[in-house]
Amino acid sequence: MNIVLIHPYIVVRDMGIYLSEPLGLVCLATYLKQVFKEEVNVSILDLYAMGAGNPKRKGNMYVKGIDDEVQIHAEISKIKPDLIGITCCFTGYFGEALEVAAMAKRLYSSVPIVMGGTHATLEAKSILRDNSFVDFIVCHEGEIALEQLVRSLRGELTIESIDGLCFRAKDKSVVENPSRKLISDLDILPIPDRKFIDMEHYKQYNHRLFNFFRKKPIATVMTSRGCPYKCVFCCTKNMWKRQYRPSRLEKVFKEIEILVSEYGVREICILDDQFIMKKERIYEFCDYFINRKLDIVFSNVAGISGWLADDDILLHRMRRAGFYKITVPIETGNAETIKFIRKPIDLEKVGKLVTKANKLGYWTGAFFIIGFPYETREQIMETIDFAYNSELDFAHFFCCPAIYWYGTI
DSSP states (O other): OEEEEEEOOEEESOTTOOOOOOHHHHHHHHHHHHHHGGGSEEEEEEHHHHHTTSOEEETTEEEESOOOHHHHHHHHHHHOOSEEEEEOOOGGGHHHHHHHHHHHHHHOTTSOEEEESHHHHHTHHHHHHHOTTOOEEEOSSOHHHHHHHHHHHTTSSOGGGOTTEEEEOTTSOEEEOOOOOOOSOGGGSOOOOGGGSOHHHHHHHHHHHSSSOSSSSEEEEOOEEOOSOOOTTOSHHHHSTTOOEEOOHHHHHHHHHHHHHHHOOOEEEEOOTTTTSSHHHHHHHHHHHHHHOOSOEEEETTOOOHHHHOOHHHHHHHHHHTBOEEEEEEEOSOHHHHHHHTOOOOHHHHHHHHHHHHHTTOEEEEEEEEOOTTOOHHHHHHHHHHHHHSOOSEEEEEEOOOOOOTTTO
16 A cells, blocks of 8 residues: 655745744654554655745745646656645645645545645534545544554545544535544654655755754754643644643654764754643753763744743753753733733743843743734734843744634634
């Protein structure tokens, strides 16, 4: 059985937009390989990486990746797939994922197409209802559900028995199976095997994804899944059901050692939603790399929650281990908006945290969102004033008239 997992191209207005490694697809491919061994041939077709280095104009936009249907058909035909999987994590790139699905169905009309990722999870029923060329949606965590879908296609299970799967029945109605329990022990999953993707591409371009970096090449890792908080604007709480689950640190250490020794990586960007959730775990993480004395540094793209990072011992130890940047997702400088977004942050304490971090030599930054529902001009100005009057080295403003989107509120 041949399975291809596709990372679609993207269409952007700004050529300076980049994507990091498709770790979700790498995790799925590695897991399927571990479970089925030689019985299943798994590959990743990374349309983004194949052409992102040479973007092309499309009206007033730019295509990053391969979007030519003839070329895409040729690549898929090399694999002769029995199952086609397509990732759709970001709402902004949903259209491109659908275009790839339609292209694949035109080439292989009888081959089932499954989509997964955050956007696909939160809009599963509508995607199947409105797009006849998509056959299945794997919702939330994908490894076990995708394994069982493969087993179903091999005649070992019924589709109806697969928790976490949304599908179209014979009468064309959309069926949503019961939600799947998240994996309680992430250590049953193997270390993501980057050989499934073109790491040379990501080593060359990853540093452009992050506005500020210390060393390159950069690779991304995920040491835990989920976040227990309920920020109103964030879909993480619904994707991961507010369940924080860490991987065993020995496994994390091995993954990072592989990235350093086999790929020459010099900066590790941690993608966890709540990396410092368990402080004792972070102390152990830091002690390991303090003792190893590797020529690497660490950053955390999602930022570090201010109410967890206000710890002198933690800040000192992280700095010694190679963390050089503290970015705090503050979001707003207005007390009423803080209540509305349900974020447990104290602006006065954040200011003190930034002062401490600066003294320790960290680069300090913050994320802010402009345009929450019901936000007034005066409240927006409070956010801007807070940022400019702080001791932050840099601030990222996400400016958009926020709307309620399924999966956030």
